[in-house]
Amino acid sequence: MSSPAMMLRRFCCFSTAVSPSTSSSSSAPTAKKKPLVFLGSPQVSATVLDALFxxxxxxxxxxxxxxxxxxxxxxxxxxxxxxPSPVAQHALNRGFSPELILTPERAGEDSFLYTLRALNPDICITAAYGNILPSKFLKIPPLGTVNIHPSLLPLYRGAAPVQRAIQDGVKETGVSLAFTVRALDAGPVIASQRWEVDDRIKDLSF
Structure with a gap:
């Protein structure tokens, strides 16, 4: 069974494969890494954060x-x-700078958006952040915002997709990587992984 973390690693490998190649010569300068911003809050999101780290x-x-x-x-x-939120505490435990852990009440706050623009992220990754992202936010990262959603989109959009799938008695569900748009879980799907429903699925309460 694959996990959201494994899917994210595959996505990252894909990003590496399609990025411009650089010379392997030892004299060539090392390419600067592109900034990524992660958005998440509950404990389950820490798995995704670990994959990113x-x-x-x-x-x-x-x-x-x-x-x-x-x-x-x-x-x-x-x-x-x-x-702090479980994700914030996990990041602190891993030695991440507290100054780079942002906790806005709303993602549309002008002061927060100003800080985000200053970070100049190429891409944002979300996993159960718990806050609506306004258009002003979505316009900032040039490569877009990618959400990790625990269902086979377009099935079970919105909150509690795992719980609803279990309640419906489905035999198969999964996780999708999809671009975030203003409509709820309606953006283009990048990739998905199917899973058989069993007790392990119940731990993924994104």
Whole structure:
């Protein structure tokens, strides 16, 4: 069974394959990696973030994680302490700079969009971010924004696709990589991976 992380690694390899080739001569300058911004919030999104970190650490990777966008800190657990989102905490545990973890209340805030433009990302990757992305956001990355959605689009668009698939008793579902547009989960599908429904699927509550 493939995973969202494995699909993302294949997507990254594809991006490497189609990027302009550079000379293998030792005297040639190393190409600068392109900035990528990741958007995600719950614990399940940390799997995708790990795939991005691991892929970007490769010397021949065409990109690097320039920033992470996630939900603001909130009261969690029994103690109701104000804590960062699971993705933010995971990034901090991996040594990612806290200054590059952005937590806007809304993705359409002018101050946030100003910061995003300054980062100049070539592409954005989302996985259960939990915030609507406005047109002003979608126009910023020249290569677009790619969403990782746990269904075989166009089936089960929107929230809780895994739970709805299980409730419907389907025998097969999957994960899709699709470009983000203003309409909900309606962008062009880049790739998809089919899975048989079993207990492992229930852990993917994007």
């Amino acid at each position: 691991n892929a970007s650490s490769s010397p021949d990777s065409p990109f690097e994680v320039a920033a992470i966008v996630t939900q603001p800190p909130a009261r969690r657990n029994r103690g109701k302490k104000i804590m």
